[in-house]
Amino acid sequence: xxxxxxxxxxxxxxxxxxxxxxxxxxxxxxxxxxxxxxxxxxxxxxxxxxxxxxxxxxxxxxxxxxxxxxxxxxxxxxxxxxxxx
Numbered sequence: 001x002x003x004x005x006x007x008x009x010x011x012x013x014x015x016x017x018x019x020x021x022x023x024x025x026x027x028x029x030x031x032x033x034x035x036x037x038x039x040x041x042x043x044x045x046x047x048x049x050x051x052x053x054x055x056x057x058x059x060x061x062x063x064x065x066x067x068x069x070x071x072x073x074x075x076x077x078x079x080x081x082x083x084x085x
Contacts, residue, residue, distance in 0.1 A: 001061065001071050004037055035078035047083060054079040 036043050039053040057075045061067035079085075 035081045038078040050082045
């Protein structure tokens with residue numbers, strides 16, 4: 001996910017994450033294509049696949065397990081967008 005953010009958002013994504021946990025990812029829009037890429041899924045993936053990919057990434061990036069709040073927020077945003085929440 002960090003590589004994706006670096007590639008598509010240069011270093012600007014890091015300004016939203018300063019380690020404080022105060023992140024408002026709703027300020028940054030995301031396309032469905034970006035959401036699929038963040039979750040490492042092909043376009044048109046099923047809801048089951050989206051939930052499984054989200055769970056796998058959250059296991060690795062959850063703030064309670066040493067991950068960043070920003071990355072967790074982006075992963076959640078991708079899942080919500082693809083599940084139309």
